[in-house]
Amino acid sequence: MATGPAFDDVLAAAQTGAAWAFEVLYRDLSPAVTGYLRLHGAPDPDDLASETFLAVFRGLAGFSGDEDGLRSWVFTIAHRRLVDDWRRRSRRPQLADDADDVLPETPGGDVEDDVLTRLGTETVHRMCAGLPADQRSVLLLRVLADLTVEQVAAVMGRSVGAVKALQRRGLRRLRAELEPAGTPRTGETAGTTGAPLSARPAMTGAR
Amino acid sequence: MTTPADVRTDGEAFAACLAGRPVPAGAQGLAAFTDAVRASATEPGRPNAALAELLATGLLVPTQEPSRGTAGRPARTSRKRPHVLISTLTAKFVAAGAVAKAAAAGGVVAVALTGAATAGALPGQEDTAVVESSDAADVSDAPEDTTADETTGTGADTDGTVTDGTVTDGTDPNGTDTDGTVTDGTDPNGTDTDGTVTDGTDAGGTGTGDTADVVADEDGDVVSGDPATVPPVTEPAPESPEGAEGGKPTDEQKFDRHPENPGRAASAEAHQRNAERKAERAVQPEAGTPEDGGTEEVLEAEQVPVVEQPAAPAPHTGKGNSKK
Numbered sequence: 185m186a187t188g189p190a191f192d193d194v195l196a197a198a199q200t201g202a203a204w205a206f207e208v209l210y211r212d213l214s215p216a217v218t219g220y221l222r223l224h225g226a227p228d229p230d231d232l233a234s235e236t237f238l239a240v241f242r243g244l245a246g247f248s249g250d251e252d253g254l255r256s257w258v259f260t261i262a263h264r265r266l267v268d269d270w271r272r273r274s275r276r277p278q279l280a281d282d283a284d285d286v287l288p289e290t291p292g293g294d295v296e297d298d299v300l301t302r303l304g305t306e307t308v309h310r311m312c313a314g315l316p317a318d319q320r321s322v323l324l325l326r327v328l329a330d331l332t333v334e335q336v337a338a339v340m341g342r343s344v345g346a347v348k349a350l351q352r353r354g355l356r357r358l359r360a361e362l363e364p365a366g367t368p369r370t371g372e373t374a375g376t377t378g379a380p381l382s383a384r385p386a387m388t389g390a391r
Numbered sequence: 392m393t394t395p396a397d398v399r400t401d402g403e404a405f406a407a408c409l410a411g412r413p414v415p416a417g418a419q420g421l422a423a424f425t426d427a428v429r430a431s432a433t434e435p436g437r438p439n440a441a442l443a444e445l446l447a448t449g450l451l452v453p454t455q456e457p458s459r460g461t462a463g464r465p466a467r468t469s470r471k472r473p474h475v476l477i478s479t480l481t482a483k484f485v486a487a488g489a490v491a492k493a494a495a496a497g498g499v500v501a502v503a504l505t506g507a508a509t510a511g512a513l514p515g516q517e518d519t520a521v522v523e524s525s526d527a528a529d530v531s532d533a534p535e536d537t538t539a540d541e542t543t544g545t546g547a548d549t550d551g552t553v554t555d556g557t558v559t560d561g562t563d564p565n566g567t568d569t570d571g572t573v574t575d576g577t578d579p580n581g582t583d584t585d586g587t588v589t590d591g592t593d594a595g596g597t598g599t600g601d602t603a604d605v606v607a608d609e610d611g612d613v614v615s616g617d618p619a620t621v622p623p624v625t626e627p628a629p630e631s632p633e634g635a636e637g638g639k640p641t642d643e644q645k646f647d648r649h650p651e652n653p654g655r656a657a658s659a660e661a662h663q664r665n666a667e668r669k670a671e672r673a674v675q676p677e678a679g680t681p682e683d684g685g686t687e688e689v690l691e692a693e694q695v696p697v698v699e700q701p702a703a704p705a706p707h708t709g710k711g712n713s714k715k
Contacts, residue, residue, distance in 0.1 A: 203449035210446060211435060219432020230436035238442050241450060308427040326409060327428045355401040355421065362420035 191251045199245050206241050213237075213255065216328045217262045223312045223324055224266055232269060236262040256335045259325060263339050270317075311361060319354030322347055 198205035217236060221229035239261050247257060312320050318340070325336045337347040404418030408425040438446060484495065 201450035203446060206446050206449065210438070210442075214435035215432050218434070218436035219428075223428065223431065231439055233436040234439040234442040237438070238445065241445055304427050305431050308424070308431055311424065312428075324428065326405075327425050328432050330409070351405070352402065355405055358421060358424060359401055362424070 191254075195244075195247075195254065198241070199247070201245075209240075209254075210237055213258050217258060220259065220262060220324050220328050221266055223309065223328075224317070224320065225309075225313060226266060226269060227273070232265055233262070236265050239265075252335070255329060256331055256339060259329045259331065260339045263321065263325075311358065314361060315354055315357055318342075319350050319357065322350045323354045323358075326351065 194205045194208050196205075198209055214233060214237065218229050218233040221232050221236075226232050236258070240258050247254065249257070312324070315323070321340060322336055325331050325339060326333075329335075331339065333344055333347050333351070336342075337344045340347065342350075400415065400418065401421065404414045404421050405425075407414045407418075408422045414422040484492065487495070
């Protein structure tokens with residue numbers, strides 16, 4: 185975490201409601217949380233992340249723990265907000281007409297770099313969309329949130345063995361999807377591995 | 392076909408990717424995936440309005456706790472402390488003049504005496520109270536004709552009671568004796584609940600009259616006109632030996648017991664007058680019974696026929712202006 189050794193001071197200030205401490209925590213945790221929600225196919229990941237941090241800041245006075253504990257707690261809230269959003273949207277299916285929200289806004293300057301970045305992001309979205317929700321959650325929490333298997337189990341409300349099984353199955357599915365097209369290098373365009381991802385994630389409930 | 396070795400390789404490669412170590416051969420794809428995932432999550436999201444306001448202004452957290460000095464104590468009615476009040480009063484008393492001091496001391500003594508009298512701490516207070524109560528219960532102050540027919544324990548005043556010095560026919564039909572006379576506890580319709588001689592203080596009319604036919608006199612004997620409706624006696628046993636023996640002290644006896652009670656003579660006089668009046672009343676109806684025609688005779692004798700007599704002309708003494 186970017187807060188480093190000053191985490192205790194930041195946490196104490198945040199628990200007293202200091203705005204600067206909120207901003208420090210938000211800048212440190214928001215990219216991972218927003219990316220986690222976005223790769224899960226949330227229709228409005230920014231709004232969902234905002235709701236998550238509102239809940240975090242309002243309940244921060246009762247938090248006690250270290251930096252890893254705070255990260256695990258924040259992702260627990262984000263995961264539950266995501267599940268709630270899934271359930272809400274499953275009861276009231278909505279048409280996805282805002283395809284622009286799928287891709288993050290990237291500051292551009294070089295058109296070629298922007299296109300490459302977008303294609304790489306689309307590849308990641310497509311691969312994540314091909315995973316079951318539980319396996320995707322395990323892999324994303326392991327990669328984005330840097331959580332251990334035990335912490336992931338706590339976030340998802342599963343046992344450690346179940347999380348390990350989900351991780352193993354997710355990796356096997358990823359390898360099966362990556363092998364036919366060869367191993368892409370980091371930054372390699374997705375055009376070499378397949379068609380660009382244009383479909384929304386399957387979790388939105390859109391028809 | 393995935394073998395256990397492949398699974399083990401994937402696990403090791405994934406752990407290496409997460410730890411930042413170099414991945415084994417054949418797992419570059421997995422490493423590339425993890426790098427792409429991390430690269431896609433580098434920008435913070437756009438906060439909504441509520442979160443933006445929270446990030447700008449912070450959160451007002453109620454962190455103040457009540458002070459230990461005032462926690463759990465009720466609010467003081469006066470801000471001045473007791474020792475301050477006492478010292479102020481003392482200083483004012485010392486600075487006052489002699490007359491003011493004397494007045495203050497007198498006031499304090501008066502207040503103390505009043506308080507002591509209220510609490511009953513003064514000597515001789517109980518004796519005074521007894522004397523006052525005995526005076527209040529003195530029958531000699533009551534009207535002379537208090538009770539004409541004292542029948543105790545019968546519950547039926549057949550001939551009526553003398554209430555206010557005059558013979559009435561009556562009875563108190565509703566059992567509300569409010570004329571302040573002595574009642575004999577024989578209210579025919581009402582219930583004399585206390586069963587005591589009220590000596591002129593029964594202004595409340597304890598006899599309700601609603602529970603007719605049941606009369607409880609002062610001895611606790613319940614007398615009823617309807618024997619079938621006699622309730623069980625619930626009055627406590629009499630404390631006096633007479634009551635224990637079965638003797639029932641009447642009102643007359645109670646009057647006699649009083650040390651300063653001349654009610655014996657008064658009662659005798661009242662009895663005598665009452666007997667005379669009864670005799671007179673008994674004679675008058677006998678004389679007027681319709682069987683022997685006495686009534687008509689009396690009426691005839693009393694009603695003397697009026698003979699109309701013409702008025703005699705006044706003697707004319709004038710001398711002469713009349714015309715004839």
